[in-house]
Amino acid sequence: MRAGRLVSMILLLQQRGRMTADALAAELGVSVRTVYRDAEALAAAGIPLYGESGHEGGYRLVEGYRTRLTGVTAGEAEALALTGVPQAATDLGLQTELAALELKLSAALSPQQRERAERARRLFHLDVVTWFQRSEPVPLLALVANAAWEQQRIRVRYRRWKEPREVERDLCPLGLVLKGGRWYLAASQGTGPVLPYKVANLLSAVKTGEEFERPEGFDLAAWWAENLDAFDARRYKGTAVVRFSPEAVERASDQLDADTLEAIAKADRDGDGWAVATIPVETDWVASGELMKLAGVEVLEPASLRAMMRERAQAVLNLHN
Template sequence: MRAGRLVSMMLLLQQRGRMTADALAAELGVSVRTVYRDAEALAGAGIPIYGESGREGGYRLVEGYRTRLTGVTEGEAEAFALAGVPQAATDLGLQTELAALELKLSAALSPQQRDRAERARQLFHLDVVAWFQRAEPVPLLALVANAAWERRTIRVRYWRWKEPREVERELRPLGLVLKGGRWYLAASQGTGAVLPYKVANLMAAAKTEEEFDRPGDFDLAAWWAENLDAFDARRYRGEAVIRCSPDAVDRAADNLDADTAAAIVKAARDEEGWAVATIPIETEWVASGELMKLSGVEVLEPASLRAMMRERAQAVLDLNG
């Protein structure tokens, strides 16, 4: 632990030049007293570090000194795939390793390359959480990820949408997917199918001592793509024909799911800007709730959905009469 911190301190000074003890302590997450001790340790190991007192003082390396001691640890290697998604690294408990890895990679760049990397950091930011949502708490994520890494089975208590709501399972974790700010676990119960489990719905989890062999032909990205296609095929059970006002067409993309919004936006408009669209629906109850997010929507077919829209609208009027 200390050896890694000493390397990080040396690389920070190599990149930034002079740094105060307070600044180093903040970067390394230690006390100022620890910084003093680490500086003495580096000097004792032959690193040309020196301190300057006074208001403009701080620690420096001798001008021109550079080290190539940038070895990557196992934990930092695990964090490498998350270099572009810092929030995911934080969720998995790898934020410290990611910060150390970025520092080491930066130290291996030329000054010009480092400047371009810093400009890219300033210009681009990835936020994986969808609009109008907050990231879900996932306290068991690190445990699940560790079990997947070690190929160990886990016993979980899981909450699901259908009865019985709480179930217990022994799972073989094969991978994790971050989708729209939500984490999903790809897991099987042995030789069965690989199914998705929402990590936020795990009520309890514990690793076992039982190891398992990961299927050699399992591809996490391909499995997830197939899972999404199958989900849409199961989800859309029918169609509806609706008539939308110009305002409803304009607001569809911000209020409805992508397939429904696309059908509305692509529909031809009449001279007054109204559009008639055929949209996919999950159930009439779900569709009526979604369509009520927009003003200026008339259901043409089926008649049962039109009646449901009228009943729900009347219930709102009665409640707010």
């Protein structure tokens, strides 16, 4: 632990030039007294480190000194793929490793490259959570990720949408996907298909200690793409013909899914700017709920959806009479 801290202290000074004991203590999460002891240890080991007293003082490395102690630990290597998604690293419990890795990567850059990297950090930020939502709590994510890394089976209790709502499964965790701020586990029961499990719906999970063989040729990204295509094919049960007012067309991008938006974009407009589009629908209940988020929509077909829109609108009127 101390060796890693000493390396971090060297890299911080190499990157920033001069730092006070207070600043080093804050960065390293230790006391100022510990910083003093570490500085003495580094100097005794031959690191050209010296201190300056006074208001402008602090610790420095001798001009031109650059260490090669930038080796990446196993935990930092795991965090490498998450350097652009800090929230994902936090969910997985790798925020400390990610911070250490970024420090090492920065120390390996020239001053000019470091300035460009810092400018990019100031200019770009990735937020994976979709609008009007918050990140879901995923307390079991780190355990599941560790089991996938070690290729160990897990026994889970899972809450699903159909009866029985709670089920117990022995799973082989094959990978994790972050989609729109939500984590999904790709897993099989040893035989049979690889299915997605929403990590937030895991009620409990333990590693069984039993190892499994990863299916040869399994590609997580390809599996996820196929899973999304299959989901859309199952989800849409039919179509509906709907008139959208100009205001509804304008607001649709914040309320409706991509397939519906594509259908609206292709639709012809009448003289008043209304668009008549044939849109994909799951069920009358789901479609009516989505369409009622917009003002200025009229369902032309099918009659069952038109009737449900009327029923739901009447129910709202009854509540407000």
